[in-house]
Amino acid sequence: MSRRLDHASTARRAVHTVSGNRLGSAHPRQEGPADLRLVPPALAAWATAAYALDTAPGVLTGVVVVCLVAAGGLLLPLRWRQRWRRRRRRPFGTVGRPTAGPSVTVERPLTSRPPGTAGRGPGAGDVDARDGRSAASRAPARGEPGEPPVTEPDAEPPPTAGRGPVVALLKPPAVRAAVALALLCAAAAATSAGLHGADLRSGPVPGLARQFAGVTAEVEVTSDPRLTRPRVTGTRLAPPSVVLNARVRGVQTANGSVTATRTPVLVIVDTGRHGGREWLKLLPSTRLRITGRLAPPAVSGDRIAAVLRVRDRAVPEVVAEPSEAQRFAGRLRAGLRQATDGLPADPRALLPGLVVGDTSRITPELDEAFKETDLAHTLAVSGSNLTIILALLLGPPGLAQRSERRGLAPRLGIPLRATAVLGGVLTLGFVVVCRPDPSVLRAAACGAVVLLALATGRRRSLIPALATAVLLLVLYDPWLARSYGFLLSVLATGALLTLAPRWSAALRRRRVPPRLAEALAAAAAAQAVCAPVVVVLSARVSLVAVPCNLLAEFAIAPATVLGFAALATAPVAMPVAEALARGASWPAGWLADVARTGAALPGAGVDWPGGWAGAATLALVTPVVVAVGRRLLRHPWLCAACGVLLVLAVVQPPPLTRVVTGWPPPGWRLAMCDVGQGDATVLAAGEGTGVVVDAGPDPGLVDRCLRDLGITRIPLVVLTHFHADHVAGLPGVLRGRSVGAIETTGLEEPADQARFVRRHAAARGIAVRGARAGERRRTGDLSWQVLWPPPGQSPQGAVADAANDASVTLLVRSAGLRMLLLGDLEPPAQQALLRGPEAASLGGVDVLKVAHHGSAYQDPELIRRAAPRLALISCGADNPYGHPAPGTVAALRAGGAGVLRTDLDGAMAVVGAGAELWVARD
Incomplete structure (x- = not known):
């Protein structure tokens, strides 16, 4: 009687028997070491795709041919060797002619040993340490009792049976096969990347972009529109622009010719x-007709062929409406925004970002x-969004490491395979709602594939x-090989698995x-692995990332x-x-x-050299x-003790910081x-109190300076x-501090930046008033007098000069020091100041800004009249204006002033009075 017994099926049934659960619970240690055989091919494809995207076609052809030839050279000897071994194992009498009569093949039943019997002597399933062959394969072949002995041609087990994939990879044939597979994957990645790169460079759009040509194009929107941050350009605060990714379907040049194409571009709309x-x-999927000017992308090697800039277009011209799936996703997202309209500011901004990556309401601060x-x-569409939803179905990943069958599925009696199908449906819904962009597809793949592997009870399947x-x-979208987001996702997922x-x-x-250990280990592992990549982007290492991520995990x-539940119920209830x-x-x-508390800590991060070095x-x-x-x-x-020192380094108590x-x-x-x-x-006005004159161009920089000075009021x-270089940093001044009032000049130019100041002041309930010449004020030991501008006088000249000449000028007295702050006064206003009634008070100041x-x-007359002992200049390193001018520095030094400048000396603080006047540098 012939019996066939499959070893893998027996092992799986044994695992389920041990678990005692029909739904398939399993302990991960029953599956052996991690399987790393697919890691080298994946890395080879990743590196090749990153290299091949902008490589010449001839070079790519050579790379593909070399990889294929090398892979063939490695695989063919293995094939010949396998055929030779099969011929050697063929029974006597079968060479050259078939054997007479029917042959009977009987496979021995596998003797499965119950758990806990290891070490009790050799058995049919044991492995000999000398040559890796089981004891059954070395014993004489026997059939069932009463049957004659039969020959088993293929009874010998594989040479790596029982040793695991790591040992298998160390054997020469396995090494050759692994290298060949990596070469084949590299060839496939080079082919895919070459086709994508050639598609990007084809068509008329790249050539027109090099000519900065004006065109009329029909484009298909491929991403959600987003607003850029306001940015400082010289003295102006540039308004935000609408940015969206699109695919040019047809382009019409100035001569009227129309060419069909499928070229990806970045559309920038100046909102005005x-x-x-x-x-x-x-x-996404909406078709528009756009008239604008093409330009080459600022950074080469990106997935766009050109930038299409549209000037002050109020309403887009729609050619075709979006698809039904995109309209459905848009209704869901709009319903979530409507459901959060009545919430406080922070939750109202954060919830759409946490659920579907909609960050349109999040403030720059x-x-x-x-x-x-x-x-x-947490605010980007990532695998964590999908992981949380699937974890509700399958159970938390931390518990899945010990027993995979947790969550709602087993409690509802859903079998293992049905659970995997349901997880796939949830993943598809996630992609539809969050848009099928490359980042969403990346998140779906990295999030779903890991949790579905956990759901099947196969821990060894996680790394593969x-x-x-x-x-x-990488083969589907080679541009991901150059994406920092993709790199961070893979690194974080790998850290969580290993x-x-x-x-x-x-x-x-x-x-x-246990729960705290799992959360702490996950946060620390992800931070340790991802930190080098973050340094490339920000040149800064966060010291509060692990505790902040740990505290955030519970929320x-x-x-x-709940956000996904609100998203799903908004259209119906x-x-x-x-x-x-x-x-x-x-x-x-x-x-x-x-986030706010961690970012406000003085030692929240340390500067680190940027770049790959x-x-x-x-x-x-x-x-x-x-x-x-x-x-x-x-x-x-x-x-x-080390923990206390780290806390002190992060918190930096002011008394301790001042001593150190x-x-x-x-x-x-x-x-x-x-x-x-x-x-x-x-200007110091008491312990933790200061009067701030101007806010600089960057909220972060001025906020950090005020924190270092300990200013809270x-x-x-x-x-x-x-x-803008004086007011754009106002949000940083207001951040977390008590502010009494804001004084400004009477000339509200540029008007949009004046509105910017009033908008932020109104949001905090702070009064804004005008400063007038002759005004005198005092707080504590600090007093000041407004010298300029005079009331009712409007500066003449160009708009830029008029705004500069309207600068509020202060004469400050503090502990015997006289300090003159001139703002951005130009020579006409400086000369008018010397002719004014307060000219006599300008002479012999201690400090001149x-x-x-x-x-x-x-x-020159104002410099001679002021005759400062210290002259302080605030300017940026390598600024395009050549500030400070060498002639100005020479004139100040000729007058006996010590000149200090922030581009060379950093932040500065004036200390003392009289003969003891000196300057400390940060």
Whole structure:
């Protein structure tokens, strides 16, 4: 009697028998070591695609041919060897002619040994350590009792049976096969990348972009429109633009010829006074007719062939409406925004970002806080969004490492395969709602493939699943090979699959609670692996990323789940969606508080060399820090001491910081912040109190300067004039501080920047008033007098000169010091100031804030009259204006002044009075 027994099926049934659960619970240790065989092919395809996207076609053809020839040279000997072995194992009498009569093949039954019987003597399934062959394969072949012996031609097990994939990869045939597979994947990636690159460079659009030609094009929108941040350009605050990705379907040049194409471009719409509201409503797959000017992309090697700039177009011209799927997704997203309209500001902005990556409501201040704490990944469409939803179905990944069958599926009695199908349906819905952009497809692949592998109870499938996802995504979209987002997603997922379980187990061995150990290990592993890539982008290492991500983890899941529930119910029951959104607002508010609190800490991050050199340095330092941390865990008291030191370094209590760094110096009277090409000056008015004169161009820089100075209360902010390099940083001044009032010049030019100031002041309930010549004020030991502009006088000349000549000019007295702050006064206003009634008070000042960043436009008589002992110039390093002018610096030094400048000396603080006057540098 012949019996066939499949070893793999027996092993799977044994696993399910041990679990005692018909739904298929399994302990991951029953599946052996991690399977790394697909990792080299995935890495080879990734590297080849990144190289091949902008490589010449001839070079790519050579690469593909070399890879294919080399792979064939490795695989053909293996094929011949396999055929030769089969002929050697063929029974006697079968060579050259078939055997007479029917042959009977009987396979021996596999003797499965119950768990716990290892080491009790050789059995049919045991493996000999000498040659890897099982005991059954070395024993004489026997059939069933009473049957004659039969021959088993293919009874010998594979040479790597029982040794696992890692041992198999070390054997020469396996190495040759692995290298051949990597070469084949590299050839496929080179082919795919070459085709994508050639498609990008084909057609008339790249040539027209090099000519900066004006065209009329029909384009298909391929992404959600988004607003850029306002940016400082010289003295102006450039308005935001609407940016969207599109595909040119047809282009008409100036001579009237029309050419069909499929070229990806970046469309930039200068919104002007219209604000771009109609452009922001566009959905992907909408077709538009656009008239604009083509230009080459600013960065080569990107997935766009040109930039199409549209000037002040209020309403887009729609040629074809979006697809039904995109309209459905748009209705869902609009319903979520409507459901969150009544929430407080932070949850109202965060919930759409957490659920579907809609960050249109997030303010630059909140966005910067998320970046400072490395929480920005929560606001982008990533695998974590999908992971949370699938975890609700399948169970948390931390528990899945011990028992995969958790979550709602087993509680509802859903079988294993049906669970996988349901997970696939959820993944498809996620892609439809969040748009099938490359980032969404990447997130769906990296998030779904891992959790579905967990759902099948196969821990060894996790790494192969991730490698397969990387390989397929790179072959489908080679541009992902150059995407930092894709790199961070893969690194974070790999860290969660490899490092996090080990670190979690190590923490549990040291009596850390299991849930806390899993969360801490996941945050630390992802941060350790991703930090070098983040350094390339930001040149900064966050010291609060791990605790902030740990605190945020408890809020992300409930906010995302309730947000998705509100998204799903909004089209059918808006009151229910609003109630769900209110429930999600509490964890979303907690998340915003964590980001703001972490970013406000003085030592939240440390500067690090940027670029790949800085990344390589950090990658070398990280293992050393991890090794030192492991040793510290063996010494609780030393570990606690290091923890206290780290907390002090992050919090930086002002008294301790002043002792260690000497900044700010005790008794400082005036501090000039280093804010680049702009002005920001602080006048000391008591402990933790200061009057701020100008805010610089960057909110982050002025906020950091005020934090370093310990300023928490500001009775008055003086904005000398409305140029962007003096007012654009106002949100940073207002951030987390008590502000009494804002004083400005009477000339509201440029008008849009004056509106910017009033809008931010109104949002905080701060009064804005005009400064007038002759006005005198005092707070504590600090007093000041407004010298300019005179009331009712409107400066003449060009708009830029008029705004500069309207600068508020202050004469400040503090502890015996006389300080003259000139704003950006030009020579005509400086001469008028000398002729005014307060001219006598200008002589013999101690400190002069040089006008207009030390430009060449200075009145020599004013410099001689002021005769300052110290001249301070605020300017940016390598600025395009040549500030400060060498002639101005020479004139100040000729008058006996010591000249200091922020581009060379950094932030400065004036200390002392009389003969003891000196300057401290940060």
